Each structure stands twice: as C-alpha cells, then as structure tokens.
Amino acid sequence: MSELRQDPTTFDWVIIAKERAKRPHEFRKHGPTKSSLLSHSEECPFCPGNEDRTPGAVAVYGPPDNWKIRVVPNKFAALTPEGNTQRDEWKMFRKTLGYGRHEVVIESPLHNKCIAYMEDDHVEQLIGVYRDRYLELKKDPNIKVIIIFKNHGEAAGTSLEHPHTQIVASPVVPPFIRRRYEIATQHFDNTERCLYCDLLFTEFEAKERIVQESEFFVALHPFASRSPFETWIMPKVHSSSFGKIAAIEIADLSRILKGIFLKLHVSLGNPDYNLIVHTAPVDDEHKTYYLWHIQIIPRLTLAAGFELGSGIFINTSVPEETAAFMREVKVP
Numbered sequence: 347m348s349e350l351r352q353d354p355t356t357f358d359w360v361i362i363a364k365e366r367a368k369r370p371h372e373f374r375k376h377g378p379t380k381s382s383l384l385s386h387s388e389e390c391p392f393c394p395g396n397e398d399r400t401p402g403a404v405a406v407y408g409p410p411d412n413w414k415i416r417v418v419p420n421k422f423a424a425l426t427p428e429g430n431t432q433r434d435e436w437k438m439f440r441k442t443l444g445y446g447r448h449e450v451v452i453e454s455p456l457h458n459k460c461i462a463y464m465e466d467d468h469v470e471q472l473i474g475v476y477r478d479r480y481l482e483l484k485k486d487p488n489i490k491v492i493i494i495f496k497n498h499g500e501a502a503g504t505s506l507e508h509p510h511t512q513i514v515a516s517p518v519v520p521p522f523i524r525r526r527y528e529i530a531t532q533h534f535d536n537t538e539r540c541l542y543c544d545l546l547f548t549e550f551e552a553k554e555r556i557v558q559e560s561e562f563f564v565a566l567h568p569f570a571s572r573s574p575f576e577t578w579i580m581p582k583v584h585s586s587s588f589g590k591i592a593a594i595e596i597a598d599l600s601r602i603l604k605g606i607f608l609k610l611h612v613s614l615g616n617p618d619y620n621l622i623v624h625t626a627p628v629d630d631e632h633k634t635y636y637l638w639h640i641q642i643i644p645r646l647t648l649a650a651g652f653e654l655g656s657g658i659f660i661n662t663s664v665p666e667e668t669a670a671f672m673r674e675v676k677v678p
Contacts, residue, residue, distance in 0.1 A: 347364065348361055348362060348363045348364055349361070349362045349364065350362075351569055351570040352570060353568070353569075353570040353572075354541065354545060354569075354570075355526060355529060355530070355541060355542065355545065356525065356526060356529065357529060358570070358657065358658070358659075359570075359658050360570040360571065360572055360658065360659050360660075360661055361658060361659070361660045361661065362570075362571075362661050362663075362664060362665075363660050363661065363662050364664060369667075370574075370575075370613075370663065370667055370668050370671035370672075371613070371671070373574050373575065373614055373617075373644075373646045373663070374613065374614050374615045375614060375615035375616065375617060383457055383458035383507060384457060384458060385456045385457055385458050385459070386456070386457050387457045387507075387508070390457055390506065390507070390508050391421075391506070392416075392450075392452045392457075392506060392508035392510060393455070393457055393508060394413070394455045397416075400416075400418045400421060400450075400452075401418050401419040401420075401421055402418070402419075403416050403417060403418050404417050404418065404419065404449065405417040405475070405478070405479070407471060407475060412455075413455060414454070414455065414468065414471065415451065415452065415453060415454070415471060415472060415475050416451075416452040417449055417450070417451050417452070417475065417479060418449065418450050418452065419447075419448065419449055419450070420448040420449060420450050420512065423447075423448035424444070424446075424448050424514060425444050425445060425446025425447060425448050425514060425515070425516060425517075426444060426445070426446070426447075426448070427445065427446070427447060428443075428445070429443035429444070429445050430443060430445060430488075431443070431445050431488050431517040442517075442518075445488065445517050446488075446489065446514065446515050446516050446517055447483050447486070447489070447513070447514070447515040448512070448513070448514050448515075449479060449483075449512065449513045449514075450510050450511070450512055450513075451472070451475055451476070451479070451510060451511040451512070451513065452508065452509075452510050453472055453509040453510055453511060454468065454509055457507065457508050459509060460498070460509050460607070460611070460616070461509070461603065461604055461607045462604060462607035462608040462610070462611040462616075463608075463611075464604065466600060466601060466604065469600040469601075469603060469604045470596055470597050470600035472511075472600075473591075473596045473599055473600050473603070474593075474596055476494050476511070476513070476588070476623070477588065477589060477591055477596065479494075479513050480492050480494065480513070480588060480589045480625075481589050483513065483515040484515075484589065484628050486515065488517045489515045489516065489517060489628060490516060490517055490518060490519050490627055490628055490629060491515075491516050491518075491519045491520070491523060491627045491628060492513065492514070492515045492516075492589075492625065492628065493513070493514045493515075493516065493622070493623075494511065494512075494513050494588070494622070494623035494625075495511070495512055495513075495514075495620065495621060495622045495623070496510075496511040496512070496620065496621040497512070497620055498618055498619050498620070498621070499617070499618025499619065499645065500618060501618035501645035502618040502619055502620045502645045503620070511621075519627045523627065524627075526624070526636075527626065527627065527630065527635070527636055529541065530542065530635045530636045531635045533635075534634070534635040540584060540634060540635065540636070540637055541635075541636075541637075542580065542636065542637030542639065543584055543637055546564060546580050546582070546637075549564070549566050549569075550564075554665075554666040554669065554670075555567045555568070555569065555665050555666055555669045556669065556673075557577065557606065557609075557669050557672045557673055558602055558605055558606060558609075558672075558673070560598050560599075560601060560602045561582075561598050562581060562582055562583060562594070562595045562598040562599070563579055563580065563581055563582065563595075563598060563599055563602045564579070564580050564582060565577055565578070565579045565580075565602055565605075565606050566578055566580070566669065567665040567666075567668050567669040567672070568665060569665060571661055571663070571665045571668075572643070572659040572661060573643055573644065573645075573646065573647055573659065573661055574644065574646045574647060574661060574662060574663035574668060575610065575614065575617075575644045575646065575663065575668050575672070576641070576642070576643050576644070576661075576665075577606055577610075577641070577642040578639050578640065578641055578642075579599070579602060579603060579606065579639060579640040579642070580637065580639040580640075581595065581637065581638065581639070583595070584634070584637060585637070585638060586625070586626040586630065586631050586632070586633055586634065586635070586636040586637065586638060587625050587626050587631030587632075587638055588623050588625040588638045589625070589631065590631070603640070605677070606642065606672075607642075608677040608678075609672050609675040609677055610642075610644060610672075612675055612676075612677050612678075613671070613672065613675045614644065614646070617644040617645065617646055618644070618645040619642055619643060619644045619645055620642070620643045620645065621640065621641070621642050621643075622640070622641045622643075623638070623639075623640055624638060624639050624640070624641060625638040626638065647661075647662060
C-alpha cells in the first residue's frame with residue numbers, strides 16, 4: 347500500500363507509491379552516457395580557445411592560458427546589474443527592473459570532465475570558488491538571496507554539455523525560500539532547536555536513509571523524498587550560511603560530494619540531475635534557525651498532471667531502499 351509522508355521542513359506531502367515502486371537498479375539509464383563526450387569541442391563556448399564567445403571573466407583560477415576554472419557573467423542572464431530595485435506598483439500589480447547578478451562557473455577546461463571524475467583537489471577548488479563568489483556577490487547591499495545551482499543533462503534543463511554551475515544573486519527572497527525559513531523559525535520558537543539539526547539527529551537514530559558519512563557531513567535520502575534517489579548533503583556543524591564554510595569543511599565536502607556523484611554515475615548510468623545549495627537569505631545568515639545544505643535531484647521521472655494540479659509529488663521509489671542500494675554501490 348502507498349504512503350503519504352510529510353516533509354517536516356516544508357509541510358508538503360509526498361506519496362511514496364510502494365505498489366508501483368521500481369527496484370533501485372531499474373532506474374539505471376540505458377545507452378550512451380555523457381562520459382562518451384570528447385574532451386574538447388570547437389563549438390562549445392566554454393572550452394579553452396573559445397573564451398571570446400563568453401562575456402569577460404570576473405574570476406579566473408589558474409593561468410589565463412591554462413585555466414582550471416573560469417567565472418563569467420551569463421550571456422543570457424536572468425538578472426543583470428544595470429538599473430535599480432525600485433518597485434513600480436499599480437493597484438494589484440507590482441514590478442521592478444530585473445536587477446541582480448547571474449554568473450556561470452565553468453568547472454573545468456575539459457568538455458567531458460564531470461564532478462564524479464574530477465581530481466579531488468579540483469573538486470575542492472570548485473567548492474571554494476562557490477564560496478568565493480557567494481562572499482563577493484553578497485557585498486551588494488541590494489542582494490537578498492544567492493542561489494547556487496547546477497543543471498546536468500537535458501532533463502535537468504541544461505542547454506550546454508560542458509560542466510558548469512550557475513549562481514544567481516536576487517534582490518528579492520522568493521516565497522518558496524521564505525516558507526522553508528519560516529517553518530524553521532517556527533520550530534526554533536517552539537523548541538529552541540534547529541529544525542534541520544533535529545532532522546539530522548533523527549536520521550542518525552533511524553539509520554535507514556543515510557548513504558554516506560564523513561567527518562563534517564552526512565549524505566542521506568530524505569524521509570519524504572520527492573523523487574527517486576533525491577539526496578541531501580548536510581553539515582554536522584551547525585551553520586545557517588554556506589558562505590561561512592571553513593577550508594577544512596570544504597576539503598571534506600569535496601570528497602563526499604564527489605563520492606555521491608560517482609555512486610550515481612556508476613549505479614544509474616550518469617543520470618541527469620539538478621543540484622541546489624540551500625542557504626539562508628543574506629540578511630538572516632547570522633541567525634541560528636536554519637542549516638544550509640545541498641540537495642541533489644536526479645531527473646529519473648517526470649511530474650505529471652496530479653503533481654502539477656495538487657503540488658503532491660509521487661515518488662515511485664522507497665527512500666530506505668534507494669539509500670541501502672547506494673550504500674552498497676562499489677566505486678573505483
């Protein structure tokens with residue numbers, strides 16, 4: 347029989363469809379994977395030698411003619427630094443200029459080098475770049491929230507195969523983010539404890555959904571996972587803001603992040619996925635109500651009419667089973 351599970355961080359309900367759930371190995375892709383790509387593409391604007399096809403870099407890591415990571419403004423930016431944040435209102439309608447920042451982190455000079463197969467020090471440097479850009483973008487007093495995300499594969503919404511991450515700095519905090527933060531605040535007001543730390547402690551007690559653990563981080567499949575193999579990476583040391591991550595934590599995070607991606611790549615055939623770094627709004631990052639974390643959502647199923655009409659996701663896998671499957675995956 348199926349189960350309705352509630353996500354304690356959002357109060358959203360998820361249907362775990364046990365009666366039509368697939369076995370974890372049945373989600374594996376068939377056919378060629380992205381690993382079959384060449385290491386360089388003449389058509390790719392992110393490959394070395396094609397630097398003139400992107401806006402000028404705002405940061406380059408390594409020599410300009412032999413760079414390891416480049417950060418450039420998004421050529422088709424959702425938000426731009428021109429203009430201001432003044433609002434224009436007429437009766438029920440409100441608008442403002444699309445002010446903000448939208449950057450692209452080109453993760454590697456190699457067209458086919460995904461995080462799963464990067465060298466350890468390269469992944470560590472990449473996470474350091476995320477933190478550097480976060481700290482730089484938050485200097486703008488108009489910026490209220492910084493969203494770091496990665497789309498991998500067509501099903502995840504990417505249009506370029508070259509490994510890259512995007513960072514959007516917005517002058518408004520969306521209600522979706524506000525809701526998560528308000529629920530965490532309500533829990534703190536009632537208990538004087540962090541909701542996410544309580545959740546992590548409960549997961550340690552249950553032991554069923556933890557995939558991997560390191561000195562500073564835990565990777566798990568959430569109790570109310572919205573999709574098969576949804577993975578959260580949560581810090582053991584409380585911090586509301588990703589921008590506060592220490593160097594020793596970055597090194598540790600790089601290993602567990604690479605390990606999770608390698609397990610996904612090996613077991614599921616390099617699935618398309620979205621990665622999001624959830625962090626407190628800039629004005630709230632010094633408060634203790636929230637715990638920043640990383641969410642990885644493999645795009646193994648599609649939302650259909652029921653999900654779109656109700657807001658209730660149907661997950662055709664059981665998190666306890668997918669977590670156990672992932673723990674047993676052997677990686678090189």
